[in-house]
Amino acid sequence: MSNETRTEPDESPLAVYSDLVRLYPENEGYLRKYADLLIEAGRQTTAKEVLQHLHSLLIRRGQTSRANDLLHQYPQIGRIRAIEEANRKPVIELLPDEMQNRFWQIMHQQRLREGRHLFRQGDPGDTLYLVLRGELAIFVTNDRGQTILLNLVEAGNVVGEGCLLDPGVRNADVVANKDSVVIKLPRKKVIQAMIDNPGLEAELRRLSDFRRMTCLLSVNPMLQKTPLNMRQDMALETMLRTYPEGAVIHQAGEELDIVDMLVQGEAAYVMTIREQQQILYKLPQGELIGDTLAVRKSSCPADIVALSDVTMAHIPYACFKNVVEAHPPLKEALMNHAEKQREQLMRRIASLKTD
Numbered sequence: 001m002s003n004e005t006r007t008e009p010d011e012s013p014l015a016v017y018s019d020l021v022r023l024y025p026e027n028e029g030y031l032r033k034y035a036d037l038l039i040e041a042g043r044q045t046t047a048k049e050v051l052q053h054l055h056s057l058l059i060r061r062g063q064t065s066r067a068n069d070l071l072h073q074y075p076q077i078g079r080i081r082a083i084e085e086a087n088r089k090p091v092i093e094l095l096p097d098e099m100q101n102r103f104w105q106i107m108h109q110q111r112l113r114e115g116r117h118l119f120r121q122g123d124p125g126d127t128l129y130l131v132l133r134g135e136l137a138i139f140v141t142n143d144r145g146q147t148i149l150l151n152l153v154e155a156g157n158v159v160g161e162g163c164l165l166d167p168g169v170r171n172a173d174v175v176a177n178k179d180s181v182v183i184k185l186p187r188k189k190v191i192q193a194m195i196d197n198p199g200l201e202a203e204l205r206r207l208s209d210f211r212r213m214t215c216l217l218s219v220n221p222m223l224q225k226t227p228l229n230m231r232q233d234m235a236l237e238t239m240l241r242t243y244p245e246g247a248v249i250h251q252a253g254e255e256l257d258i259v260d261m262l263v264q265g266e267a268a269y270v271m272t273i274r275e276q277q278q279i280l281y282k283l284p285q286g287e288l289i290g291d292t293l294a295v296r297k298s299s300c301p302a303d304i305v306a307l308s309d310v311t312m313a314h315i316p317y318a319c320f321k322n323v324v325e326a327h328p329p330l331k332e333a334l335m336n337h338a339e340k341q342r343e344q345l346m347r348r349i350a351s352l353k354t355d
Contacts, residue, residue, distance in 0.1 A: 013037055021050070026057055035074070071233075072322050090156035091207070092130060094200040096193045099185060105132060108183050112136075112176035118159070119170050126167035128160045128190050128204075134180025140172050140215060148218050149228050151211060152177065161204045162212065164190060172215065213238050216263060216313060220286045222337060226330055230323045237319045243267075243306045249289075250304040256290035259320045265310035269302040269345060280348045281341075282307075292338040293317060294324040294331070301345055 017034040024030055031054040038047035051074050058067040098104055109132060112118060119125055121140060136153040150172060153159050159174055164187065194201035213235040217223050223231060240263065243249055249267060250256065262283050269280040280302055283289075292298045294317075324331050 014041060025053075028054060028057070031057075072318060091158045091200075091203060092156045094197060094203055095130070095185075096189070096196070099130070099183070099189070099193075105130075105183050108185075110182050110184055112180045112182060114176050114178050114180075116176050118174040118176070118182060121170055121173050123170045124168070125160060125163040125170050126187055128158055128164040128185045128187070130158050130183040130185055131155050132181040132183055135177040136180060136182070137175050137177040138172050138211070139175070140219060142219055142224065146224075148224050150214050150218055151228075151232075158185075158204075158207070161208045165205060165208055171212075210235055213240075213313070216261070217315075220261060220288070222286075222288055222291070222330070222333055226323060226327050230327060234315055234319055234323060238313050238315045241312050241314055243310045243312065245306055245308050245310075247306045247310075248303055249306060249310070249312065250300045252300055252302045254300045256293060256300060257317050259291050259293075259315040259317060260289040261313040261315065262287045262289075263311040263313050266307040267304055267310050268307055270305045271302045271349065273349075280345055288337075290317070291320065291334050294321040294334060296335075296338075298338075301342070 014034075014037045017030060017037055020027070020030045021034045031050055035047045035050045035054070038044075038050065051070070055067055055070055058064075058070065092100060110129075112134070118129060118136060131153050133155050135155070136159055137149060138151040138153065138159065139147050139149050141147055153174075159182075160170075163170060194204070210232075214232055217231045217234055217238065218228075223234075243265075249260070252271070262285055264285075266282065268282045270277050271280055272278070283304070289300075289304065324334065
């Protein structure tokens with residue numbers, strides 16, 4: 001009998017599915033199972049690569065709904081994309097034939113060197129620009145002078161739609177991210193094109209609402225450091241809601257199933273002490289409500305009342321939690337914020353009860 005040691009093939013499930021994925025790299029079932037086994041084995045980096053491959057595969061197949069489901073099921077993918085935004089028809093395809101004519105575009109083009117502004121925040125404007133070549137970056141500057149990226153506008157898309165629809169001052173800076181060519185679209189012609197083609201107006205308003213919501217989320221101190229694609233993902237699902245002065249937005253003890261952000265107006269935590277309503281804590285602009293549910297079970301500590309007409313941004317809880325799980329620094333920031341807010345409320349309640 002030979003003393004030579006025989007090496008048996010590795011038939012562990014992980015090895016088996018590794019081979020299957022190598023042989024059948026587009027088999028969704030094999031990819032999912034392999035990712036699950038990698039996660040169980042603690043091999044998060046490889047699992048992330050497998051899941052990203054599966055996500056890209058679903059996008060290429062046009063299965064955006066299933067790709068979205070995958071992102072929610074596996075937040076460790078870590079690169080949430082605004083899928084709906086990425087797959088919409090470019091605005092250039094909705095413009096009149098005249099504006100899609102190559103000769104006409106050459107006559108109206110404007111060249112921007114990398115780093116040059118197309119316009120700045122606060123500039124007056126009412127014009128729409130089409131990006132013909134290159135890429136533009138939209139950004140704002142927060143209260144501390146920090147630059148926050150809001151969007152990247154590629155060839156075939158437009159910028160300046162907000163001031164086209166509602167003339168006024170620009171609410172963001174737009175800079176050429178690389179050498180670019182833009183087309184300044186005549187305002188009167190675009191307005192007439194929207195009348196002739198309601199689909200163009202609908203798309204421009206949708207784009208304006210999406211970018212405005214991205215901006216609102218991006219300037220929030222708690223959210224501004226999350227990756228742009230995560231903020232865009234939340235912006236796609238967030239809705240604005242208004243409350244009249246005196247309305248109870250949330251009641252004490254209420255289990256919240258949504259994350260609210262104060263956008264406009266005044267609101268406060270209010271508690272009845274000795275039959276009198278007392279303001280415990282006025283909510284600053286941008287304050288998040290219900291965000292702690294993403295890190296621990298909690299309920300509303302007191303009534304939240306509108307002290308004036310109030311606008312709230314409603315972020316679906318599942319969407320918010322997905323971002324928290326995909327971006328660990330946000331989870332830590334929320335924990336610290338929740339603890340500080342709790343201490344502040346408890347001190348205020350104690351002081352009112354002893355008065």
